[in-house]
Amino acid sequence: MLEVKDLTFRYLKGKPLFENFNLKLETEKITGLCGPSGFGKSTLAKLIAGYINPLRGEILYNGKPFEKGYQKVQLIYQHPELAVDPLWHMHEVLAEGNEISRSVLRNMGIKEEWKDRFSRELSGGELQRHSVARALGKGTEYVICDEITTMLDPISQASLWHGLINEVKKRNIGLLVITHNLYLAEKICDSIINLDKPY
Template sequence: MLQLRNAGLDYGNTHISFPDLTLEPGQRLGLFGPSGLGKSSLAKVLAGIEPLSQGELTLPGFAQGSANPVQWVIQQSEFAFNPRLSIRQSLRESWRNDDFMGVLDRYGVDPLWLNRRPLQVSGGQLQRVNLVRAIIPSTEYLICDEITAHLDMITQQQIWLALGEEAGQRRLGLLVISHDEELLNLVCDDVLNWTG
């Protein structure tokens, strides 16, 4: 279970009060709210990247040296990759050897892209790779932060169908952060409306 209670974060003179939330294995929870509220800061906290200033965060346990079971997939995939590494090298940072080969097709990743660098594929192609990198076998919860906001409708549909199938098979908990309320209603079990 991933849970946040009475939580807040201080950035200099700015304080962000987070909504209480609970994400269970296999649940698809949407988070809707206006820009500038702190949704990406919330994602960083849930992924264990940013420490809370107050409140309680319950995260799944994991052994030292193993990957975090909570993975955060950001909107701008170009910032998630080292431009000097090939896509294959980037995937190998998360996956053991080439175990990722078995999931490429599900996310529409062409094996021919693997020897390219991030700047040599489109934004939609790179976001597909970003998802493959995040869904390693130890992942239990996936924080999807506006992951399809800049993609065409066909690519969005393909990604959400693939993620839905993955989540169903593995009982992955998905927190879907989006400004698109219609999308959240389509892909999520419940939607939390964060008004600030």
């Protein structure tokens, strides 16, 4: 289980974005976290993934704090071009993941001819497929998706979610879908948490 306990966070001396926030995520479940822009959803994603530290509270994986090394909790950003090194070929980007399987590459629709291209040579949808695949390494048990298809056309959105959901269901990976799109959350999630006020 991935657990957020009594989390409080603020930037510098501003008002807390979150105060005593609690959340539990289970493997095998797809959980939606919905709320409009400005509610701190992206900050919460970084906190849960262990990228930034809370002012107070804990993020626990199976009752323990995160350890060093490859994390079983992976975060995928809205803008894939900011999450990859522009000087790397795409096979190098995928190598950052933990033993990405052929099944993942198939589910994400990644073509063999893309492996020697740079990120600038791919479309936004093609690049985001690589970001998703990189997060689905051998040791991954939870994936946090922060508005990952907002910038894509409807066909690319549907294709990406179809491939990702196939993979997480096959491997019993827990999925947290952070989105402002309640319709999307209702279509793909087992349960939904609505942030109806800023924390």
